[in-house]
Amino acid sequence: MYRTKIFDHIILLLGVFIMVAPVVVAFMTSTHEAADIHRNGLSLTWGGHFVETYQTVLTREGGFTGKITGFNMMLNSMILGLGFAVGKIVLSMLAAYALVYFRFPLATFFFWVIFTTLLLPLEVRILPSYEVMNTLKLTNTYTGLIVPLLASATGTFYFRQFFKSVPDELLEAARIDGAGPFKFFIDVLVPLSRTMMAAIFIIMFVYGWNQYLWPTLMTTDEGFFTLVRGIKQILLVWVGSNIPDYNEAFALAILAMLPPVMIVVIFQRWFIKGLTESDK
Amino acid sequence: MSTVTDLLPAARGGTGTKTGGRRFGAFRLFGGQSNSGGESAAKRVQFASPFLPYLFLAPQLAIIFIFFYWPSVQAIQSSFYLEDPFGFGSTFVGMTNYTDVLKSGEYLGIARFTAVFTALVTFFALSIGLLLAVKADGVIRGNAAYKTLLIWVYAIAPPVAGLIGMMFFDQHIGPIVELARWFGWDIKVGLNYFDTAFSMVVVSVWKQIPYNFIFFLSGLQGIPVSVREAAAIDCRSGFRRFWTVILPLLAPTAFFLLIINVTYALFDTFGVIDVMVKDKAANNPITLVYKVYMDGFRGNDLGGSSAQSVILMLIVFVLTIFQFRFIERRVHYN
Numbered sequence: 001m002y003r004t005k006i007f008d009h010i011i012l013l014l015g016v017f018i019m020v021a022p023v024v025v026a027f028m029t030s031t032h033e034a035a036d037i038h039r040n041g042l043s044l045t046w047g048g049h050f051v052e053t054y055q056t057v058l059t060r061e062g063g064f065t066g067k068i069t070g071f072n073m074m075l076n077s078m079i080l081g082l083g084f085a086v087g088k089i090v091l092s093m094l095a096a097y098a099l100v101y102f103r104f105p106l107a108t109f110f111f112w113v114i115f116t117t118l119l120l121p122l123e124v125r126i127l128p129s130y131e132v133m134n135t136l137k138l139t140n141t142y143t144g145l146i147v148p149l150l151a152s153a154t155g156t157f158y159f160r161q162f163f164k165s166v167p168d169e170l171l172e173a174a175r176i177d178g179a180g181p182f183k184f185f186i187d188v189l190v191p192l193s194r195t196m197m198a199a200i201f202i203i204m205f206v207y208g209w210n211q212y213l214w215p216t217l218m219t220t221d222e223g224f225f226t227l228v229r230g231i232k233q234i235l236l237v238w239v240g241s242n243i244p245d246y247n248e249a250f251a252l253a254i255l256a257m258l259p260p261v262m263i264v265v266i267f268q269r270w271f272i273k274g275l276t277e278s279d280k
Numbered sequence: 281m282s283t284v285t286d287l288l289p290a291a292r293g294g295t296g297t298k299t300g301g302r303r304f305g306a307f308r309l310f311g312g313q314s315n316s317g318g319e320s321a322a323k324r325v326q327f328a329s330p331f332l333p334y335l336f337l338a339p340q341l342a343i344i345f346i347f348f349y350w351p352s353v354q355a356i357q358s359s360f361y362l363e364d365p366f367g368f369g370s371t372f373v374g375m376t377n378y379t380d381v382l383k384s385g386e387y388l389g390i391a392r393f394t395a396v397f398t399a400l401v402t403f404f405a406l407s408i409g410l411l412l413a414v415k416a417d418g419v420i421r422g423n424a425a426y427k428t429l430l431i432w433v434y435a436i437a438p439p440v441a442g443l444i445g446m447m448f449f450d451q452h453i454g455p456i457v458e459l460a461r462w463f464g465w466d467i468k469v470g471l472n473y474f475d476t477a478f479s480m481v482v483v484s485v486w487k488q489i490p491y492n493f494i495f496f497l498s499g500l501q502g503i504p505v506s507v508r509e510a511a512a513i514d515c516r517s518g519f520r521r522f523w524t525v526i527l528p529l530l531a532p533t534a535f536f537l538l539i540i541n542v543t544y545a546l547f548d549t550f551g552v553i554d555v556m557v558k559d560k561a562a563n564n565p566i567t568l569v570y571k572v573y574m575d576g577f578r579g580n581d582l583g584g585s586s587a588q589s590v591i592l593m594l595i596v597f598v599l600t601i602f603q604f605r606f607i608e609r610r611v612h613y614n
Contacts, residue, residue, distance in 0.1 A: 008418050009419060009422070019489065022448060025448075038452065041458075042453055091340045097336055099337075102328070102329060102333035103327070103328050104333045117344055119597055120348075120597075123592075124569070125593075127582065128355040131351070132346070151343045151346075151348040171325050172325055181329060211437075212550065213550050235446070249443065249447075253443050253444055256437065257435065257440050260436070260437075264432055265428060272494055272498065
């Protein structure tokens with residue numbers, strides 16, 4: 001019995017090593033100088049150039065236009081992550097409320113209209129989506145960055161399911177007390193959904209922050225680049241340079257993963273709840 | 281009972297998707313709330329207002345119509361047209377775009393690679409995730425720490441994982457390249473087709489392990505203690521117990537994850553691939569989604585790219601239908 005436990009721990013430690021080591025190495029290496037990395041390879045020790053490298057990455061004005069800084073990109077990532085998460089919650093709660101708490105003739109039809117969006121991810125319709133955005137003149141805007149990503153029903157179904165599990169007695173009681181649809185929603189349903197909203201918020205923030213394909217298509221103006229979108233640009237600059245700025249690339253990678261990783265680690269319980277109960 | 285329940289097989293199997301008292305992901309979206317199932321479980325009391333529900337639905341519907349239905353219809357439409365390269369209108373060409381795509385050796389090669397890539401990523405991500413979940417479920421000491429350390433990579437974006445992967449597979453500084461040299465394998469990512477494919481699989485699997493781990497672990501923790509104890513009395517071999525008792529109980533989770541992982545390998549790995557091939561797709565392995573992107577945005581082949589989009593839509597559609605069918609038939613033993 002004892003021996004099998006030791007064996008279990010060895011496998012788990014190996015798993016932890018494989019999952020954690022690359023990122024630790026990335027962080028440690030980012031604190032070295034580029035030439036040093038070029039000579040000695042990746043590093044597991046502290047290089048002592050943490051402040052310089054991260055300061056450079058965050059504040060140096062780079063890119064083709066020479067205007068975008070790492071800090072700007074971080075801000076854009078934040079706008080995308082927050083905008084997407086908040087938008088998703090607002091839209092899907094309202095839609096789910098209509099579907100669950102109202103009796104109206106087209107309910108089934110609309111349920112299907114919304115349900116169908118689950119069948120096709122954005123990736124399979126990128127080109128026509130891009131054309132639509134061009135027609136609407138929404139390329140290189142925050143609206144164009146965020147709103148099309150909201151066109152999927154995941155959140156709606158999640159809240160629909162949750163609303164259905166809310167006891168009917170609450171609505172009956174609220175109606176006896178004279179509460180209308182708005183009052184019931186704001187004073188009863190929203191407070192009841194708080195945990196659900198937090199869980200969904202975390203999932204959606206991480207999902208939004210990590211978007212890559214859509215921002216790549218939608219933003220050609222560097223002022224709208226997100227950190228994740230900026231990664232490609234760094235790699236393109238690399239091709240042809242003698243000593244690539246390994247340190248800065250790693251630093252940017254670390255910055256790009258920091259906020260979502262922090263959120264997942266700190267709110268782990270809600271994160272797992274949101275993930276296993278909502279899928280995406 | 282509304283038509284929704286009748287049309288959607290999963291709705292009838294709604295309560296069947298439970299494992300040890302909890303429901304799973306997307307399935308429960310369509311499942312009913314109670315045993316009565318489906319839409320009939322809607323509220324006994326509802327508001328009756330002539331315009332309010334439409335008001336609440338309006339924002340969601342507007343976005344879906346503009347950003348989902350409009351482009352989807354356009355994709356299907358332009359897949360039947362040949363766009364003039366200079367922008368002077370387009371001509372209807374029927375199925376030509378489809379036959380061109382399906383006859384092209386390049387496309388079929390990419391399709392074959394995508395299939396192999398998807399199979400490998402799905403297999404390794406699932407089995408490593410399952411192995412770690414089973415072990416994490418078994419140990420008591422350090423349980424919470426293991427869990428945190430194993431899931432946090434979920435939050436890393438695919439292209440960021442790709443960037444870190446690039447460094448580890450770098451010609452000059454990559455430790456994996458150095459390790460492989462010991463065994464006489466000279467890895468050249470970006471130059472050698474097989475090596476690039478290998479590194480793409482490694483990075484994609486690495487990124488997906490936490491997701492599978494989370495779901496397998498919560499599936500395992502949903503198995504009642506009484507079942508485990510009964511199994512332990514009946515069967516002393518832990519290994520056999522796992523195959524005959526635990527794994528069948530995990531089947532719904534595993535199947536759900538299978539579909540999710542296939543979707544991940546098909547679509548979400550775009551970031552990994554884009555970073556790792558760095559626009560030099562010439563001799564490098566790419567997936568079908570990447571090909572759609574290349575043809576549409578680099579090659580300006582609107583018709584061909586749209587035809588490919590529609591083919592992908594069909595694949596996803598079949599996967600989804602398969603998912604519902606399968607759940608209805610297989611996963612009924614609770």
